[in-house]
Amino acid sequence: GPASGAALPSVPMTTSAQVVDAVDHARVAQALWARSTFPERAACVERMRTFVSAHKHDIARAIAAASGKTVQEALTTEILPSLVMTKWLAANARRVLQPASEAPFHWLWRLRKRPATTVYTPLGVVGLLAPSWQYPFAMPFVELAAAFLAGNAVILNLPLQMVTVGSWIDDAVAAASLPSRHLFAHVVGPGSTIATILSSQRVPRFFLTGSVPVEAMWTHVDAMHGDGVEAITPFALELGMRSCAIVLPDANLERAAQCIAWAGYQNAGMSCTGVQRVFVHRDVASAFARRLCAITSSLTHGPDPDAASAHQQQHHHHHASHPRSRGARASSVSSNLDAAATATPNPPKPHIGALASLDEAETAKAALETAVASGARVAAQSREVGDCTQGFFVPATVLLDVPTDSALITGESIAAPFIPVVPFDAVGDGDDDDELDDLVNRQAQAITASIFTRTPAVARALARRLDCRVVTVNDASFAPGPPEAPWGGWREFGQRRVFGPIGLKEFSREQSVEEPRMHPALEANSSVWWYNGDQREVVEGTAALIELNAPTGLRPWFAAVWILLLLILRRIRMGILRSLRRCREIAAAPLQAVQSARAYLPASLGGARSPPVAAAPPPRGVTFAADGPAKSKEL
Structure with a gap:
């Protein structure tokens, strides 16, 4: 671990x-x-x-x-x-x-x-x-x-x-x-x-x-x-990483220092919302730095004795593969605490843990050495507790006198509990030469920003100038933020949205x-821009619609209205004629059906067919010759 x-x-x-x-x-x-x-x-x-x-x-x-x-x-x-x-x-x-x-x-x-x-x-x-x-x-x-x-x-x-x-x-x-x-x-x-x-x-x-x-x-x-x-x-x-905090002259410095320390050091600085840059107005920069240094010096870093040991992790993994044995875990909380208390009475509880990997720890230490070599000054660090020799620990650090072109301010994000403090002279009004906007927005990896001030109007105006996804006022956001608000990357660091609707x-x-407004039985067979035979009419109607949507003048607008009225009246006339023909077809259909049916019905039911009539017997004494007229023969 x-x-x-x-x-x-x-x-x-x-x-x-x-x-x-x-x-x-x-x-x-x-x-x-x-x-x-x-x-x-x-x-x-x-x-x-x-x-x-x-x-x-x-x-x-x-x-x-x-x-x-x-x-x-x-x-x-x-x-x-x-x-x-x-x-x-x-x-x-x-x-x-x-x-x-x-x-x-x-x-x-x-x-x-x-x-x-x-x-x-x-x-x-x-x-x-x-x-x-x-x-x-x-x-x-x-x-x-x-x-x-x-x-x-x-x-x-x-x-x-x-x-x-x-x-x-x-x-x-x-x-x-x-x-x-x-x-x-x-x-x-x-x-x-x-x-x-x-x-x-x-x-x-x-x-x-x-x-x-x-x-x-x-x-x-x-x-x-x-x-x-x-x-x-x-x-x-x-x-995204490299979030920032801005402390204005009227801010509550104690609250700002407490909030920024937590936002910068929690999770050992490995947070997409972690404050890794602090810009403080020069009028209050010294007072804020003193408070932040005092807080940092009171913090400790080291292994947490309550963290699961390798044996406990193996025990957990065994149970994870056997869901029926999950109930055995219900009592593990108290048993583990009792075992820890028996092994080490009153073990020290650190505020800050370790970085996730050796590579991250070495990168953080190298970045700190580079910053110091470029002129930055380590003003305060957290204290070590417990055995830190086996873990990837980096002390929480406050850096002052950091050059504005330092990699800690403008470079790629570094997963480390470092808080560089940079003073600025004026808030500005957001023009091209604004010092604060240039300091904040030159770094593209920020998801969040925090503004500390007692003037809500100033905070709202400044928030609109910051190039980041989320802005908090007199507070710091931590992932994943409010459940109803969207969350996600910013600019080239992701356009995805998570959480919220x-x-x-x-x-x-x-x-x-999409469904038509008219009933299907009443719909026309064509629309104004479909293939209707007369393409000139389609062109005139479409051009008139364009003029109505984006008028170029009063006279062309009235001309377009007149053209559409004529087309609509023509369409109405055609529709009426088509409807009348359809009505006649519908009215004639039952009569035709009856007439067709009568041809196959017997006369007793009103049909046209007559029943077959039996031939009358010939009169006595009369015979019929096959090849000639009838001849009489006396009996």
């Missing part, structure tokens, strides 16, 4: 044949699942939520052991947001995804069409590829619930390091009592390999989520579009159904 250095349990890899088989079974199961009702789907998600709530401590320990964060951070930034988000999704899926009608805007379509109905249908089998190690439980769990509520089946792939966390997601899905176990499959393997296999199976869409360097994320995208793949699979990206619709296809 990143914090303890202990080996995580080994997990068998999913073979290519098994992935293909999972997709095939998922397609069959999804076809039936798509017919289920929204209350049935919401009930399954509610059972998933109940399972997570009942095992929150065990899940938090597993998250902490796999990702390096503390148990408190796992509960705060993973378990709690997951339950809040999925509750909103289950309660609002029916309202968001039910068919919706929109009245025609233009009078021309309003006369001809009924309001168009938008229908949301499931995508089918979707792939959730989460190469992120920042939130290995919250992000896939919430998106999994959204996919189920939209009527989809899901193939999930997590980073190999987080597979033990994924086994808890497996158990939560098993507790949902889905109508078919094939609606969900957790496949284990490198993300690029899984993406290639799913793309070859024509999975309709991938969802890539995480706050990783862009090169690593695009590796998965390239794999989807690589050689041998005939069709491009649509994908949705949600990336837009997030639910991402897992659906939009289909528009």
